[in-house]
Amino acid sequence: MAVSESSNNHDARQNLPKSQIEAVLSVPPMKVTDPRHVRRVSITDTDTDRGKKTNDNTIWGCYQIVLYYEKLKKEEYDDGGMFLAGWIRDSLGKALLEEPLLAGRIQRKEHDKKVLEIVSNDSGVRLYEARIPMRLSEFLALKEKEHVVEGELVFWKEIDEQSVEFSPLVYVQVTKFECGGYSIGVSSSLVLFDVLIIENFIKKWSQIHNNSLSPQIEEHYNYNNKTPIFYHPILINEPPPSSVLSTTPTKKESQHTMLFKIKNSNMEQWRELAMICVEETEQILQKNIGSDFLVLVKESSSEDIKIHNFSKSGYIKNNKKVDSEIVGGNWNDFGGYGEVAFQEGNKAVHVSHWIGSSVDVGYVIIAFPHVEENNGSAVVIVSLLSQN
Structure with a gap:
């Protein structure tokens, strides 16, 4: 009997390496956030939807990034991944002092279910430590053929629509490879996403990790038994509920992402800009x-984000000319993550970015920056699922 190509692909993926979670904990900011920060998220149906009901999955989706590092250079660091994961809790807590919303939670307004607020209530970023049975070089070679395998290096669980106040908005996963190399995977809810926020946070975090912890780490490794003092693998004694370990698979393989820069951007023309970039992506x-x-849509004049349910089939083009200049871009225009190191001199050997979605919906993310940022250019990210 003939075996279909899809069956072969499915069987092959069943044999792909799986990461094993070894520890999990929540990391709040090092100090209580006072005053608390609030970001308003409003959900609307546009006039192009022709009365269509708001998508129930409006607040789903995430931005994901994985940074890959080779084994730490010093011979005494037997396990580079364990070394990093063991100390990362402290530096992450310090870094969250500068971006407390990342450790916050969503609150739904009682009088209007289409209005959400992200409050920096210090509930914490969820931190996972994992191990994968493969060398870093082997994994990087495999991911060129099987892009879906990178999902093993990032943890994501979609926001619970019924209990949004209990859902983390950011997950961090440190994964150790057999060779001593490691990866850092970060997943951030799209309701938080601004092109610059995660970039700036990771850069600040690595600087804090190096500047404030390096002397302590050096001293500890010189005079102790090579076990970081912040290494607490809680799974060894008492495994957490299965809900904490269950991840939401994202459709990375069928996701197509394009980035654009919009010069002379006009926020009032977000519909037109979105459509132009979607059509360009299709072409x-x-x-x-x-x-x-x-x-x-992230506005320049406030921290607020507006989420619009939009339909191309009902779109009526505005006759007003769009004066903006639209040019192609890529993740390197906004990241520069290759220079990020969590130990001096040990820069990332590879960086991957994508928009993750567990549902059949595409995203257009438009960030209108402050004038002094990014030379006044807006950024548009189009990430849509292929239908063929």
């Missing part, structure tokens, strides 16, 4: 992308 990728997607 470049030569893909049938579908008609429905979510548009997330």
